[in-house]
Amino acid sequence: MAVQKHEVVPIESSSDIVLIRQKVRGWATELRFTLVDQTKMITAASELARNTLEHGGGGKVLFEAISNGTRNGLRLTFEDQGPGIPDIEQALRDGFTTKNGLGLGLSGSRRLVNEFEIASKVGAGTKIVVTRWK
Amino acid sequence: MERIPILRMGNFLLVTIQVDMHDKLAMTLQDDLTKAIADFDSRGVLIDISTLEIVDSFIGRMLANIAAMSRVLDAETVLVGMQPAVAITLVELGMSLPGVRTALNVESGMELLQESVGSFHMSMNDGSAET
Numbered sequence: 001m002a003v004q005k006h007e008v009v010p011i012e013s014s015s016d017i018v019l020i021r022q023k024v025r026g027w028a029t030e031l032r033f034t035l036v037d038q039t040k041m042i043t044a045a046s047e048l049a050r051n052t053l054e055h056g057g058g059g060k061v062l063f064e065a066i067s068n069g070t071r072n073g074l075r076l077t078f079e080d081q082g083p084g085i086p087d088i089e090q091a092l093r094d095g096f097t098t099k100n101g102l103g104l105g106l107s108g109s110r111r112l113v114n115e116f117e118i119a120s121k122v123g124a125g126t127k128i129v130v131t132r133w134k
Numbered sequence: 135m136e137r138i139p140i141l142r143m144g145n146f147l148l149v150t151i152q153v154d155m156h157d158k159l160a161m162t163l164q165d166d167l168t169k170a171i172a173d174f175d176s177r178g179v180l181i182d183i184s185t186l187e188i189v190d191s192f193i194g195r196m197l198a199n200i201a202a203m204s205r206v207l208d209a210e211t212v213l214v215g216m217q218p219a220v221a222i223t224l225v226e227l228g229m230s231l232p233g234v235r236t237a238l239n240v241e242s243g244m245e246l247l248q249e250s251v252g253s254f255h256m257s258m259n260d261g262s263a264e265t
């Protein structure tokens with residue numbers, strides 16, 4: 001897996017979520033994603049960035065343009081040092097929410113990407129890696 | 135403070151969302167619209183999202199809230215102009231916006247509002263839109 005380009009963007013306020021959406025649009029356009037694929041990746045990024053902000057107390061996202069030899073893709077790694085998720089399986093269920101949201105952030109964004117990985121430790125933080133291939 | 139303008143046209147309110155909204159702006163719009171419905175005694179709200187490039191669960195929830203709140207205030211909401219890529223993504227995300235009326239464009243959205251509000255307001259219509 002070759003990383004062609006990378007960038008780290010902080011997630012500290014709700015305007016950072018807007019900035020991240022615009023950046024994903026830029027990266028996905030550069031990777032020549034179709035409009036539907038771009039829209040899915042931007043929406044997933046918006047959900048995950050909001051989770052990082054609201055549940056993780058802020059953090060950062062790593063953008064990577066990657067290639068596996070045959071395909072190019074966009075990989076996003078969201079990381080926070082927040083309280084962590086005690087029960088990941090429950091958190092990934094549609095409709096599960098600890099705040100007053102709809103509980104679609106994690107479960108919904110997982111459906112919008114090709115690869116989804118989550119690691120979380122209570123008291124240490126959460127890391128979510130999503131990839132969408134061209 | 136940044137705000138999305140709400141236009142008043144007779145008994146209806148028109149909103150065109152043309153910026154990539156941050157969460158607070160979406161909440162402000164929800165509050166402003168609800169207040170405007172009550173202040174102007176509006177019977178319908180038309181929200182044009184044709185320039186919105188994404189609708190995530192937060193914006194989707196805001197739109198559903200507006201529709202629900204306006205219904206409680208005796209006004210109809212019609213959402214118009216959603217881009218196909220946005221619709222595909224929104225449904226895959228798990229939001230099908232139940233309870234929100236939609237139309238493909240502003241014109242058919244206005245027709246829908248006029249129909250639901252009744253014959254009294256049909257006087258606003260020149261008749262050409264009737265089928």
